[in-house]
Amino acid sequence: MWLRNAIRNWWRKRRTDAELDEEVRGYIELLAEEKIRSGMDATAARREAKMELGGVEQVKEQTREVRAGHFLETLWQDLRYGARMLRRSPAFTIIAVLTLALGIGANTTIFSFVNALLFRSPAVEAPQRLLEFWNTSAKIDRYSYIPLNYPDYMYFRDHNQAFSELAAFGDSPLPVTWNHSGVGETVQGQLVSGNFFSVLGVHAALGRTFSPEESQTAGENPVVVLSHAFWQRRLNADPRALGKALLLNGTALTIIGVAAPEFTDVRWGSTVDFWTPFSMAPALMHNPHLLADRDTEWLLGIGRLQRGVSASQAQANLALLSHQLQQQYSESNKGIEAIAYPFELVPGPTRSQIGALGGGLMVIVGLVLLIACVNVANMLLAKAATARREMAVRAALGAGRMRLMRQTLTQSILLAFLGGVGAIPLALWTIPFLLSVTPPGLPVHFQVPLDWRVFLFTFAVAFATGVLFGAAPALRSARVDVMPDLRDETYGGRSRRSRLGSILVIVQVAVCLLLLIGAGLCIRSLMNVGSIDFGFDTNHEVIAQVDLGSAGYSDVKGAVFYQQLLQRLADLPGVTSVGRGDRLPLAMGETVLDVKVEGRSARSASQEFTTHIIDAGPGYFAALGTPVMQGREFTARDGPGAPRVVVINEAAAKRFWPGQNPIGRRLIVAYPAPQISEVVGVVKTVKVRDLTESPVPVVYRSILQFYSANSTLLVHAAGDPRFLLHAIPNEVQALDGSLVVTDLETMQQYMEEPLFPSNTAALLLGAFGLLALALSATGLYGVMSYTVSQRTHEIGIRLALGAKPRDVLRLVVGQGMSLVLIGVIIGLAGALALTQLLSSLLYGIKPTDPTTFVAVAIVLVIVALAACYIPARRAMRVDPMTALRYE
């Protein structure tokens, strides 16, 4: 009903308006005639009738107000009016929109990341009914993350009562060598159970996916399903790819299907190229006993809940099964419990960490936006002063206070929306830039798209922003005094606006100071991290991975190959040392074994320690740049037949034999079979897992005694090592053309990975801090300029009365800086309170570090001084005569 009326009113607007006009004037006529009939003369009658009516336009407006659709019509009018106003002052509009676009754009960028990580759901069927699970150990901590081994997964699969189906997948992608047309290339594979695709509900775009019944016996069922991206990129989306074979790590696997395009694996940032069933795992991972091995933990479980079963029930069921396993296998499963989480692209405890990080960043960009809002509010207030006459006219024509307020508010929201529109391209530019800062070594492909959530967020923020900075000008516009404003009496230097403006400036300065102090603290913390002694040299090495298993090398052949390769590399000019090991410092994954220590004094509490184990070859420490503190490092003589030797780091020495000489002492490493090994050297402690850890004990075994087909090569050069980026693959190819070298990078590039989060944080905070500073400075400058222009009259009087220009300068700058100083004091107080929140992120620096506080405050004061001084200089040059004439 209302809608019909509204449409009709809009459709016939002109005619309805004309009719209304006629009706109201007709009323006046009839009323006048009544009065004439009762004896009044014509002119008097008409005048009295008009006065009784109270104003034709006002009555018409009151009538229009009650009609259907009036609100929308006035809204449309306000929008057009607002647009016209903005067009009339293009400089103002551009600056305001730019300021807002920067503020809103920062928010959009951060939200896009948060959205991509936390809110987007994986492209599977009914993800809310899926749970992921892995093991934790009460011994380590509740949030420890221990993948499952294959027999445990089978047990869960066969005995659970909560899931209709339980699948599993490898906890990290598997890099394999794809040999085609004589060239080797690394691709990323993912090992999965047969029911993986059916549990997730993912279909094939071409061919088929795995069927659960297909055999999972080792060696059988050599098939792959390709990812859609891989099929498009590398096989040119050839439909005849089905049935062809790929030679992966020396095994031929048949392509049976291509996955649907939306599905890109179960982890955010994954770049999986193909999936293959567990039956292929022993071949591809060079571990023939993998499927029966209780000690290799490499799987994560995922299951679809049965109808009517809740997540907590499923968790309880898993706990029960874990207990059963603990009883059956008390050795390997002691203290191990399965823990389930809802299935997300970023699951589990990482989710809350990222949530906290994302939340923190959103607060920061929110503050930047606040500063931008203050700027625009000030600009609008300045403009409102000149628009007072226009408002007065409108009020005289019948606009109520609400209408005036709404008009101004609509203009603000329109401005904010334009800012929101400008924010989108800004975000589209910033996001790829941030993504490009990712170190190249990470095999991930982050997708941060701008989906509907991001757009909704952007425009919601724009709307809220418009209301926020539009509130003050809107309230100001409602307080219009028709008569004085029409006559344009702008007497009075200190207009009412200045108090609000002052408060806004103080707020801006305080918030800006807060942000800059936070940024300063984080940057100094990062500088501290950067100067940590990692225990090895990061400047002169190149590292590379070689996998001999994929080319089918036997243990003996492999050992010979490595020996030859290392010799050739050592002979290259410019190379000071070479070595190989099973992992690098700060690499992902670890080997942890129980070590029994002999020769401890009788008073010591325990004899057994769970320790990190790294296998290293001769020259490993020299190539790494880690000094040998006592004894020696491994040599070629520490080979298969020779007595077992180990090298330990200083932390281990302190732990196992405190205060004693560890050289010559013995320990027993529990796996693969307990062997007594003698300590022959002590090396400096090197960072193992992360940069800020306290010293971790490590026992190094001789790699010549523990062969593994996969090795990390380290080559140390005297000068710039980058020539090795070509030399190493050359030498490898010279020995065997089918081998491919992977993860080839300089140590500096490699170190970008652990430093990546800190570097990114510094980049973001620094950028936002500078943005805040720029916005605050321009805002302050604008306020000061405006104040000066408003007080030209007053300044002229002062100068005419004998004040020196320098006095005027001091007056203006003094007033501005007093506001700044108040803001600084408030900001410092706020920072003292709030930086406590950062204490967990800061390394080597207190959240209330006085140097940072003082330094940042000084910088801000200097910038503010400049922003006040420049317009004040203009004030100095006011010609008293012109100023006095101007009113």
Place this chain on the structure above:
Amino acid sequence: MTRVPTELLQGTLDMLIMKALALGEMHGLGISRRIEQITKGTFQVKPGSLFPALHRMEEEGWLSSSWGESENNRRAKYYQLTKKGRRQLETETQRWGRISLAIERALEA
């Protein structure tokens, strides 16, 4: 002569207008005069309240309008009560009766 404060007695104003029109179609000023008459001069409806009310009620469907000739041969907009309006008038009258009865009782108690 008391002026009708519009916000307070909007429902009452509607009722008076409809009652005035129950006697036959009329233009704006005429309605105002009729209301004055039938309330024995108690209520004088100003055009600022009258016209919004008339237009609102027309949109509700209680009144319909047409252009005709007034007494002095001018064009004027005449309003009539529709069938829906008549029903509404009855409903309002009954409700008013109930309210005034209740208030009467309350004041006597």
